[in-house]
Amino acid sequence: MRLVVLRCGTDIAVSPSTQLIDVGAVPTRQELKALDSLAAEVLPEDPTPSLAEIAAQPDVAHLGTPQYAPQPISDPLRVVVVGSDAALSAVLTRLMRADTMWVEVGFVPTTGDSPTADYWGITNLSIEEQFDCAASGRVRPLPLIRDDAATAVAGRASVSDWENRELTAEIIVDDDVLARHQSGRRIPRTGVFGARVQPLVDAPGLAGFVLDTPVMPMRRGLFGRFENEYGSIAEGSRLVGRALQAGGESLRVMVDGVSRKRPVERVTFYRHLRDAQVVQP
Known part of the structure; x- marks a missing residue:
């Protein structure tokens, strides 16, 4: 070797x-x-x-x-x-x-x-x-x-609102809806802030979770605390499949802590052929 x-x-x-x-x-x-x-x-x-x-x-x-x-x-x-x-x-x-x-x-x-x-x-x-x-x-x-920009996910990725507000988007894992949400003006303590993507150790390939707190750290004083980098998972909101697709307004895509430079309106994560x-x- x-x-x-x-x-x-x-x-x-x-x-x-x-x-x-x-x-x-x-x-x-x-x-x-x-x-x-x-x-x-x-x-x-x-x-x-x-x-x-x-x-x-x-x-x-x-x-x-x-x-x-x-x-x-x-x-x-x-x-x-x-x-x-x-x-x-x-x-x-x-x-x-x-x-x-x-x-x-x-x-x-x-x-x-x-x-x-x-x-x-x-x-x-x-x-x-x-x-x-x-x-x-x-x-x-x-x-x-991987995502549709040909970036491989090592451990974790996320889809969220570019401005860290609640999400206005639909997120689907294979043929099932993981989240469908329209954000309001105020930022609640918990809501629908995005989705986490994690690889699985076996088929079909990935798991998608709804995130019920902001993905990016919030400034101190807004809620009196900082959130972690990937938010917290809403209980019971997990789907597994071969692909996760999200479409919505001004989406932030992060892969292993690195954000894309510009917001997108749609993104797909899916299992690579190898x-x-x-x-x-």
């Missing part, structure tokens, strides 16, 4: 015998071009069906139980991301766009609150154990969730 550590905006010590690449806290496409070269060295030509060929298949086997990568690789490439969920999202996005999802991905979170660490089952490990797991743990295929090859304990 070829092991590469991608250290994202941190100076955490790494074994001197490990191939190390230092990049920014949220690595850019230019910084991640090194992954393309590494993948090409391991698998110069991919003999498996392309994404277009998979999409044209008459069945939906590729959207069932997550599958191990079918590429015939005797000496796999494993990339260990040391950084935030946003950094991991950037790496998964690069692998997805380059169609090299066969690359094994380990994760060592450097932030205190990491939804991905919960999702991947490494939250309760010490940093030494997380490094050991990322380097020598087993690979498990997990659904890869699964992520995730390293877990």
Whole structure:
């Protein structure tokens, strides 16, 4: 196995015998071009069906139980991301766009609150154990969730009002309505402020939750408190499916804590045709 550590905006010590690449806290496409070269060295030509060929298949086997990568690789490439969920999202996005999802991905979170660490089952490990797991743990295929801007979700995403008010939108998971709401002028303590998107460990791929408090932190004095980055989930408001679609007025889309630069009127999150090859304990 070829092991590469991608250290994202941190100076955490790494074994001197490990191939190390230092990049920014949220690595850019230019910084991640090194992954393309590494993948090409391991698998110069991919003999498996392309994404277009998979999409044209008459069945939906590729959207069932997550599958191990079918590429015939005797000496796999494993990339260990040391950084935030946003950094991991950037790496998964690069692998997805380059169609090299066969690359094994380990994760060592450097932030205190990491939804991905919960999702991947490494939250309760010490940093030494997380490094050991990322380097020598087993690979498990997990659904890869992406949005329509081709950004991969590592641990969590959200759709909310651009101005952090109640939502005026309709949100659907597959064929079922998760939320349909028209906001008023005042900002209530609880209401319909958006939806959270989280990947699942199995089919169909994702879960959508209604958020009943503001997604972005509110200024002190408005409610006498700050809300967390993703709001709180309304009890009983959960749907699972392959895709979540939202349409409405001035929507903010956030993926792993990073907001799009401009509001949108519609967005779709859905399961990618290839699964992520995730390293877990």
